[in-house]
Amino acid sequence: MKYLSIFLLFIGLSPVMGQAQFEKALQTRLILASDGDLIELESGNFQISGSLSLEGKKKITIRGKGMDKTILSFKDQQTGAEGIKITNCENIVLEDLTVQDSKGDLIKTMHVKDITFRRIKAEWTGGPKSQNGSYALYPVLCTNILIDSCIAIGASDAGIYVGQSQHIEVKNCTAYQNVAGIEIENSLYADVHHNHAYGNTGGILVFDLPDLIQKKGGFVKVHNNLIEANNQSNFAPKGNIVGKVPKGTGMLILATSNVDIYDNKILNHQTVGVGIISYFMSEIAIKDKEYDPYPTAISVFNNTFERRLGRVPLEGRFAQIYRFKLRFGRNVPYVVYDGILDSARCGSDGQYLPQHRICVHHNANQSVANMDAEHDFKNVRRNPAELDCVQEYVKSNQF
Amino acid sequence: MRYLGFLLLLGLFSYQPAPKFPTKLSDYGLFQGKLQDQIPVIGVTPYELISPLFSDYAHKLRFVQLPAGQSVAYNPDSVFQFPVGTRIAKTFYYPIDERKPESGRRIMETRILSHEATGWVALPYIWNEEQTEAYLEVAGGTSLVEFKNMQGKKQQVNYVVPNMNQCKGCHERDGMMTPIGPSARQMNASMRYAHGEENQLDYWSRTNQLTNVPGTRPKFVSYIDEGAPLNERVKAYLDINCAHCHNPKGPAKSSGLFLDYRYYGTTAYGIMKSPVAAGRGSGGLSYDIVAGKPAESILLYRMNSQDPGVMMPEMSRTIIHQEGVALIREWIKSIH
Structure with missing residues (x-):
């Protein structure tokens, strides 16, 4: 008899039987949750056929039994564009579980005030493929975001992607086999530290794009991260801006202002350690009149760069620019700036006023280049003095 | 054994009573006669949209019930701002054969949009096989349905009833639930009532359901009208x-x-x-x-x-x- 009940328990949680009941019971629980509820999920591998959604709730914790112990798999998803969707909520904590293989994004949270992702593994299990969904962890239009000790694998856009949000901390996370490991886009006040981004196309990206609701990002600190060997071939579907990131990119700052990058180890990137570029480099016409396409007030200091001598891989548009315009050969600089200036921010000498400058200093193995992209790369300069200024643009009291 | 496994699964969640909404569609008292005939009682007005949302070729019946003695103010630009107490019902069905309406139909679901004091609430009611009643199912559901289309071709649809949260995935403005369809632009066309054919805005105005209706009103074309620009x-x-x-x-x-x-x-x-x-x-x-x-x-x-x-x-x-x-x-x- 004792054996029989153990057998029954096993059957009850097995993938063969009861999955539909589990899914319905969980979705019902999410719909009927009262503010303040803790929703606990047992260990097990649960197949989910449609998006799970939480909407309009306050102070809800969804807690599994641990990463790789409670697994929600969306492998055979029939409906819904994401695995878990959380909208119009306050004070939400997701922790200790794994989500896998949704058709679109894995966990999307939109319009949530105070959202925590803790010890969440979000992954596509079949390796890097363009058929994988876009984002593993995807808070957008949120405020007060904490992403702590999470793992993101296989996203065809960004593993950890924070978009159009404010007051963000991403720490102790690991991202690999994504196109972008971690991306902060059109977001204000982000602190990205003690993460490990490796084996992606680009390790950590900070982007500002046009035509969005939250126009301007910035005030971003990226520090104490280990960013290494992000040399994965770019597998983003075309049409996405991240599809333009060249493989072998440690960090890329696109059109964002007020960014400090310090105390990171940025190692073994075949193309660039830190790229700082304007939106013009995307070669997409800008129609948004309020959009500011220039990266300004960027500080790169106290980082460690390492790389073996070698040519940049010949893949994508930027690689062509490297090969045929920049002609660095095997001695590729770590920090590359496109050099396209906003005349409104320049002094009488034609250079940026001090508060807008790009400063690169005191990095181990530092080397820099100004691409002079504005003049069709005619006067590519590798002169460290040009970017030698000391400035910290992002102060902790702004967070 | 099967049952025991199911019970064990349910045991994973501490259940709570559902919120206080009717569990059956008939509890609302919106219809008279057989529920499946969808004949509204007095005070429940059927309406149609000129250009409706596509929902897997489902046909739809729409009804609105204003609270007794109340009306809604006309506006030319957006969905009418119905008062608290308003209920909107939308029934989704497939004719067995689109070419022969008399061949009968399979009703899938009726969604109730109820304007509570705290805002609009969307509630999905799923019809039973016998087509005698529909039951509240907050988690939604799916079921396979077959019908013959206008070309006489057999169609199969894995029909999805959205869950309560997914309803808001569309019915949302600034985080608040809202109806989508009933606006002047969408309703400025005639429809067949029990008393005969009449422009919907005129009828609503004449029956004091819609106030301050001007003579000139905007109008969408029907997107299936190949004669329209x-x-x-x-x-x-x-x-x-x-x-x-x-x-x-x-x-x-x-x-x-x-x-x-x-x-x-x-x-x-x-x-x-x-x-x-x-x-x-x-x-x-x-x-x-x-x-x-x-x-x-x-x-x-x-x-x-x-x-x-x-x-x-x-x-x-x-x-x-x-x-x-x-x-x-x-x-x-x-x-x-």
């Missing part, structure tokens, strides 16, 4: 099928793509607009709409997909609206 058909189609999310206050505002008819012709309407977070939804294409080039337009690519990670709209359909795709293709081809 192409751009007007497109405006109506994208407005009802997309703009409930794709507007500056809707759930898709983060995309910056706004398909409200008022944005027609702008970058926000998609013309040479780069996607933001489309992911593989881009289909390897660079712009939402490329004038003259339907095959290079993400908008058409996503309308023409059945993959849950690609298709648009995300909800309300599982199959492709062939006529809608044809319309948008023709329009993109025609613009310069």
